[in-house]
Amino acid sequence: MAQAMAAASELISTTLKRPFGSDGPLGDDNGGGALAHADEKPKARRREADPAAALAAARHEFGEHGGVNMSIEASATFTVMEPDTMRRLFAGELGPDRGDMYIYSRHFNPTVLALGRQMAALEATEAAYCTASGMSAISSVLMQLVGVGGHVVASRCLYGGTHALLSTFLPRTSGVRATFVDADDEAAVRAAVVPGETRVVYVETMSNPTLAVADIPMLARVAHEAGAKLVVDNTFTPVVVTPARLGADVVVHSVSKFISGGADIIAGAICGPASLVNAMMDLQEGALMLLGPTMNAKVAFELSERLPHLPLRMQEHSRRALAFASRMQRLGLRVLYPGLPDHPHHARLSAMANPGYGSGGMLCVDMGTEDRANRLMHHLQNTTQFGLMAVSLGYYETLMSCSGSSTSSEMPPEDRAKAGISPGLVRMSVGYNGTLEQRWAQFERALALMQPVPAPLHHKPGAAADRDVLDAGTTIHRKH
Numbered sequence: 001m002a003q004a005m006a007a008a009s010e011l012i013s014t015t016l017k018r019p020f021g022s023d024g025p026l027g028d029d030n031g032g033g034a035l036a037h038a039d040e041k042p043k044a045r046r047r048e049a050d051p052a053a054a055l056a057a058a059r060h061e062f063g064e065h066g067g068v069n070m071s072i073e074a075s076a077t078f079t080v081m082e083p084d085t086m087r088r089l090f091a092g093e094l095g096p097d098r099g100d101m102y103i104y105s106r107h108f109n110p111t112v113l114a115l116g117r118q119m120a121a122l123e124a125t126e127a128a129y130c131t132a133s134g135m136s137a138i139s140s141v142l143m144q145l146v147g148v149g150g151h152v153v154a155s156r157c158l159y160g161g162t163h164a165l166l167s168t169f170l171p172r173t174s175g176v177r178a179t180f181v182d183a184d185d186e187a188a189v190r191a192a193v194v195p196g197e198t199r200v201v202y203v204e205t206m207s208n209p210t211l212a213v214a215d216i217p218m219l220a221r222v223a224h225e226a227g228a229k230l231v232v233d234n235t236f237t238p239v240v241v242t243p244a245r246l247g248a249d250v251v252v253h254s255v256s257k258f259i260s261g262g263a264d265i266i267a268g269a270i271c272g273p274a275s276l277v278n279a280m281m282d283l284q285e286g287a288l289m290l291l292g293p294t295m296n297a298k299v300a301f302e303l304s305e306r307l308p309h310l311p312l313r314m315q316e317h318s319r320r321a322l323a324f325a326s327r328m329q330r331l332g333l334r335v336l337y338p339g340l341p342d343h344p345h346h347a348r349l350s351a352m353a354n355p356g357y358g359s360g361g362m363l364c365v366d367m368g369t370e371d372r373a374n375r376l377m378h379h380l381q382n383t384t385q386f387g388l389m390a391v392s393l394g395y396y397e398t399l400m401s402c403s404g405s406s407t408s409s410e411m412p413p414e415d416r417a418k419a420g421i422s423p424g425l426v427r428m429s430v431g432y433n434g435t436l437e438q439r440w441a442q443f444e445r446a447l448a449l450m451q452p453v454p455a456p457l458h459h460k461p462g463a464a465a466d467r468d469v470l471d472a473g474t475t476i477h478r479k480h
């Protein structure tokens, strides 16, 4: 318990107006400090480059009665024995570390704080704090870092909600300006920077839905030269890529996806320097404290039980996604998957990825038109039970959606086209239940049903009986 409190101590003491000893300005120290590494072997932990090893090395929280699982602190508010203790808490003289003292769970809650330490270990950041949703994590960070009238350089291919936040909501409510660029084009990113005004460069490690892989070291260089912070949404690639090790200042997550794995929880996380989390919890100026996107302690407990098997789940998501992507490609389908050797970002992902976790569980099949995408998904769900038509990702079942008419529909059609989101793009989050061969057989059967019913031979002389016609104009080449 004392160690748990040591971690919180640094956080809460700064929040309540005490200087944070070892933490430099935001972004100056991503390498591991008090929060992620608050145990007796901070140096050893700092060396854990493998996310599974880092998670295992994070302090194990025991329950109140010695339970192997931590207790849930389900209280919204916390009592004190003497009136003066309350004053001392607000003055920062007491806190979670000194006397195990908390004030109120919108501020810090012990169970949510424990999950934050796991997230910090996973993402190799100094600190992390968990929120009620991915969008609340993203919007809070942007509001905290950018400020009224500030400028953001953002990738033009982002989750639709984030795109809408940057293109519509923040401009209207905070005067924030965003320039959307091809994040692959270093010159375009540099040209988009407004000297003295650009506060954030914002990308997704693997873009939703096109699965473009961001060159994080390059973007970090450009951001830092401009005096800005690189904020990376790592929702698609937890464990697979650790953006903070590659130069990102802040890593955000929709924890609702792979990290949860259960398609039953909406949650988010902000992983970064302790100074950022502290600033976001500031009683006067903190976006987390004042906007209040607080995670419930019971949800934090649930998620803390799932993080230990996230690396195993990601391995299997990745293994199946690569197998399906390779086989689909061999059938002649247009597949987007950065794990395929001919994907334009294959080498970049290989260079950035943590060894042993593959290329992630997301793949896209471009069916050309929305109608064909819908027909394929119909058969995959309703005829062969390959997966479910649903947005979101990271579930044990395969989930699929046509991005242009669902999760990217917030984007104007011209922006979708610029981002490379074709109307027939089917995004799949590849699940791991059932066997791989069982699932593949289901996919092949659904694809076969896409073929137009062949006209009787005497009506259509010359119809090739030995050719697999996927749809008008598309021939499937069966290579295995």
Ligand SMILES: Cc1ncc(COP(=O)(O)O)c(C=O)c1O
Residues within 6 Å of the ligand: 133, 134, 135, 136, 159, 161, 162, 204, 208, 233, 235, 236, 253, 254, 255, 256, 266, 267, 268, 392, 407
């Ligand atoms: C890449 C990405 N970031 C952020 C979000 C938003 O997360 P949440 O739904 O948890 O608010 C999503 C949601 O789909 C997403 O795909």
